[in-house]
Amino acid sequence: xxxxxxxxxNRTLPTTIDLADVERKFxxxxxxxxTTLRFPAGETTALIGPSGSGKSTVLxxxxxxxxxxxxxxxxxxxxxxxxxxxxLRHRVGYVIQEGGLFPHLTVRDNVLLLxxxxxxxxxxxxxxxxxxxxxxxxxxxxxxxxxxxxxxGQRQRVGLMRALLLDPDVLLLDEPMGALDPLVxxxxxxxxxxxxxxxxxxxxLVTHDLGEAAFLAGRLALFRExxxxxxxxxxxxxxxxxxxxxxxxxxAQRAAAW
Amino acid sequence: xxKGAAFVLAFGLAASCGAAEPxxxxxxxxxxxxxxxxxxxxxxxxxxxxAAHRQGMGGTLILWQALAGGAVDVYPxxxxxxxxxxxxxxxPGTVESLRAAxxxxxxxxxxxxxxxxxxxxxxxxxxxxxxxxxxxxxLRRHPELSAGLTHEFLDRQDGWKPLAERYxxxxxxxxxxDHALGYEALRSxxxxxxxxYSTDARIAxxxxxxxxxxxxxxxxxxxxxxxxxxxxxPTVAALGSLAGHIDEAEMRRLNARAEDTRDYGRAADxxxxxxxxxxxxxxxxxxxxxxxxxxxxxxxxxLAILFGVPLGVxxxxxxxxxxxxxxxxxxxxxxxxLALLALLVPVxxxxxxxxxxxxxxxxxSLLPIVRNxxxxxxxxxxxxxxxxxxxxxxxxxxxxxxxxxMASRTILAGIKTSAVIAVGTATxxxxxxxxxxxxxxxxxLNLNDHATILEGAIPAALLALAVEGxxxxxxxxxxxxxxxxxxxxxxxx
Numbered sequence: 001x002x003x004x005x006x007x008x009x010n011r012t013l014p015t016t017i018d019l020a021d022v023e024r025k026f027x028x029x030x031x032x033x034x035t036t037l038r039f040p041a042g043e044t045t046a047l048i049g050p051s052g053s054g055k056s057t058v059l060x061x062x063x064x065x066x067x068x069x070x071x072x073x074x075x076x077x078x079x080x081x082x083x084x085x086x087x088l089r090h091r092v093g094y095v096i097q098e099g100g101l102f103p104h105l106t107v108r109d110n111v112l113l114l115x116x117x118x119x120x121x122x123x124x125x126x127x128x129x130x131x132x133x134x135x136x137x138x139x140x141x142x143x144x145x146x147x148x149x150x151x152x153g154q155r156q157r158v159g160l161m162r163a164l165l166l167d168p169d170v171l172l173l174d175e176p177m178g179a180l181d182p183l184v185x186x187x188x189x190x191x192x193x194x195x196x197x198x199x200x201x202x203x204x205l206v207t208h209d210l211g212e213a214a215f216l217a218g219r220l221a222l223f224r225e226x227x228x229x230x231x232x233x234x235x236x237x238x239x240x241x242x243x244x245x246x247x248x249x250x251x252a253q254r255a256a257a258w
Numbered sequence: 259x260x261k262g263a264a265f266v267l268a269f270g271l272a273a274s275c276g277a278a279e280p281x282x283x284x285x286x287x288x289x290x291x292x293x294x295x296x297x298x299x300x301x302x303x304x305x306x307x308x309a310a311h312r313q314g315m316g317g318t319l320i321l322w323q324a325l326a327g328g329a330v331d332v333y334p335x336x337x338x339x340x341x342x343x344x345x346x347x348x349x350p351g352t353v354e355s356l357r358a359a360x361x362x363x364x365x366x367x368x369x370x371x372x373x374x375x376x377x378x379x380x381x382x383x384x385x386x387x388x389x390x391x392x393x394x395x396x397l398r399r400h401p402e403l404s405a406g407l408t409h410e411f412l413d414r415q416d417g418w419k420p421l422a423e424r425y426x427x428x429x430x431x432x433x434x435x436d437h438a439l440g441y442e443a444l445r446s447x448x449x450x451x452x453x454x455y456s457t458d459a460r461i462a463x464x465x466x467x468x469x470x471x472x473x474x475x476x477x478x479x480x481x482x483x484x485x486x487x488x489x490x491x492p493t494v495a496a497l498g499s500l501a502g503h504i505d506e507a508e509m510r511r512l513n514a515r516a517e518d519t520r521d522y523g524r525a526a527d528x529x530x531x532x533x534x535x536x537x538x539x540x541x542x543x544x545x546x547x548x549x550x551x552x553x554x555x556x557x558x559x560x561l562a563i564l565f566g567v568p569l570g571v572x573x574x575x576x577x578x579x580x581x582x583x584x585x586x587x588x589x590x591x592x593x594x595x596l597a598l599l600a601l602l603v604p605v606x607x608x609x610x611x612x613x614x615x616x617x618x619x620x621x622x623s624l625l626p627i628v629r630n631x632x633x634x635x636x637x638x639x640x641x642x643x644x645x646x647x648x649x650x651x652x653x654x655x656x657x658x659x660x661x662x663x664m665a666s667r668t669i670l671a672g673i674k675t676s677a678v679i680a681v682g683t684a685t686x687x688x689x690x691x692x693x694x695x696x697x698x699x700x701x702x703l704n705l706n707d708h709a710t711i712l713e714g715a716i717p718a719a720l721l722a723l724a725v726e727g728x729x730x731x732x733x734x735x736x737x738x739x740x741x742x743x744x745x746x747x748x749x750x751x
Contacts, residue, residue, distance in 0.1 A: 063648050089650030100645035104663045104738035117655045146740035162649070 014202050015076055015169040016041040017062060022071035024057055031057045033227045044196050044203040046213035049223035055206040059172045063092060093168040097178040099159025101147040108143040111161045132161040153184040174206045189215055210253040280308035281493055284321050284330035287314045288437055288704060290457060293512050294334035296526035298483060305496045312691030314700050317410050318343050323604040331486050336375060336479035342416040351477050366487045369501035370480035373509045377476045378468035380454040386467050393472040397427050404431035406440045406449035416477060424475050438706045457506055459514035520707045548717045551694035554687055555680045558619035562676055566624050570631020587625040595686045615687035622683055623676035630672025634665025666737045674729040681722045
């Protein structure tokens with residue numbers, strides 16, 4: 001399906017992202033301590049941890065929405081200069097809670113906004129919208145609705161469609177299902193896993209839900225108060241917790257699940 | 259929008275610049291000045307000199323600045339006022355001494371027209387008799403009396419403060435009130451004393467008495483015309499021909515005629531011994547005022563949108579400059595309308611013209627638009643702003659495709675506020691001869707003629723309602739439907 005689309009990314013290797021000694025302070029507050037962390041190409045990595053642990057800061061650093069206080073963010077080994085941020089952001093899809101949709105635009109206009117801004121061919125854009133509807137199982141008949149007229153789960157699908165419009169190399173998701181009720185959430189998690197597998201892009205997912213992280217990502221990075229505590233699979237966390245906080249976090253999550 | 263504004267601007271300029279330049283006669287906002295202005299204009303016309311009468315242009319300050327700036331060529335004035343308010347030499351105030359002082363400024367003065375319209379303090383005859391008051395000095399014995407004085411008299415060098423000082427008066431209640439309304443207040447007993455001109459027709463009609471100026475405080479107020487010496491000789495000669503031809507009784511008769519007929523033109527005709535052609539129909543006059551009013555409001559609000567929205571965008575930031583924009587716009591708003599007009603009139607190119615009125619209205623319309631644009635943009639949820647940035651939209655696309663549409667409701671509300679305020683404020687345009695619905699309101703206030711006031715006030719109120727209605731429609735056109743959804747529970751997934 002995607003093979004026929006002019007949006008398909010023909011680069012053979014998806015992008016590897018590295019945080020190299022990256023630190024970010026807001027005034028005296030350290031949002032992220034010096035961190036070195038690799039997001040391997042084509043893999044899904046989940047950033048987990050309590051609220052305020054620095055997970056979202058990592059995504060915003062990758063997008064260049066905020067600059068590191070020290071250290072560098074590397075794409076395939078190269079630091080991207082600020083002048084190239086717009087082009088970079090076209091290669092990176094970003095989905096936030098509730099989809100971050102613009103309320104004054106219909107689903108269709110939200111999804112196609114960037115393509116129109118870049119003056120892509122309207123017919124091609126229409127085809128791409130159909131592809132994305134099929135991929136995210138969003139009903140094509142509802143693309144004329146406004147974000148206020150569709151459900152939270154649908155908004156999340158639209159947010160993903162918008163992020164995938166230009167077939168980006170990298171997909172960043174910040175608590176994409178944080179606002180959904182459990183049934184919708186479970187359904188959408190299944191679909192997202194399928195989509196990630198099909199696209200084989202570099203995905204970074206922020207969540208505070210260990211179950212969701214383990215279900216969607218092969219590799220987890222646990223943060224606490226701006227500090228990277230441990231990376232690995234959930235099994236690694238169980239077998240060899242780096243510090244007591246890891247066990248504590250695992251226990252708390254189990255309690256919440258039941 | 260830009261095209262529309264350019265069109266209206268061009269139209270406004272064309273309307274204000276006639277082909278051949280007529281002699282512009284100005285007059286102040288009271289009956290006698292209207293009548294003398296009309297007499298001058300008709301005398302010039304009778305001699306084949308084109309003339310236009312910009313009537314009721316506020317007070318001495320505005321008219322003097324208009325004359326000095328060349329926006330007005332002629333207006334009636336009084337020697338006492340010239341000596342106290344304009345020349346301020348402290349000299350004897352004779353026509354000869356004033357002529358010498360004014361010549362240096364390019365202003366000429368005719369010989370006196372023949373009457374002395376001095377200031378006077380007036381009371382109801384019955385009340386004055388009951389209290390045994392005949393002179394201003396007698397007021398010292400009655401500090402309980404309340405005075406209602408015109409704002410100009412309260413401020414003047416030959417007005418209330420120096421007068422009270424000279425006579426040692428200390429009235430408990432001294433209030434500022436419009437001249438014509440003051441007569442009503444005097445008649446109803448709301449005030450006991452007011453300032454008047456000795457030729458006011460109402461002194462006799464309302465059975466008032468002028469208190470004797472026993473200390474000779476008031477200087478002479480001989481009526482004259484002031485004119486620009488640059489005027490052609492026949493024009494100056496025509497004005498000079500009026501000198502010595504209007505005595506006090508004649509002036510009082512003309513003032514009475516103007517107030518009886520509610521028509522200054524007829525008073526001028528009485529003096530010139532002619533009959534006025536029947537005036538334009540009321541409906542046509544109202545249509546003309548309304549059209550000019552709409553022109554003033556739409557042009558100034560269009561300009562305010564053109565400048566206000568971009569300024570609002572700049573003001574939505576967090577820098578000191580952003581705050582400064584809002585502060586400056588706020589300060590402009592606090593300048594009283596009349597003061598703003600007086601400040602703008604001497605500016606070259608502006609002067610006594612619709613341009614000045616439009617500029618003043620534009621300045622007043624700016625703040626609500628700037629403030630609402632800034633607030634609307636600041637109120638957009640930060641995560642949505644970040645989404646637009648993360649999408650890789652350029653700053654201008656973010657503003658044009660996302661932020662401004664999202665703020666459209668607030669911005670439109672600001673424009674609506676501006677338009678409604680402008681409809682009200684534009685009535686003041688008549689003070690500087692820019693026309694509009696203020697013309698009947700001001701002249702009606704002056705003549706205490708409710709019918710004339712309503713000829714202006716009702717269309718102005720309807721216009722404000724029409725603006726409200728217009729914005730109901732504008733809301734539908736300019737606010738995206740996605741922002742107008744009724745609040746509802748999100749449907750199940």
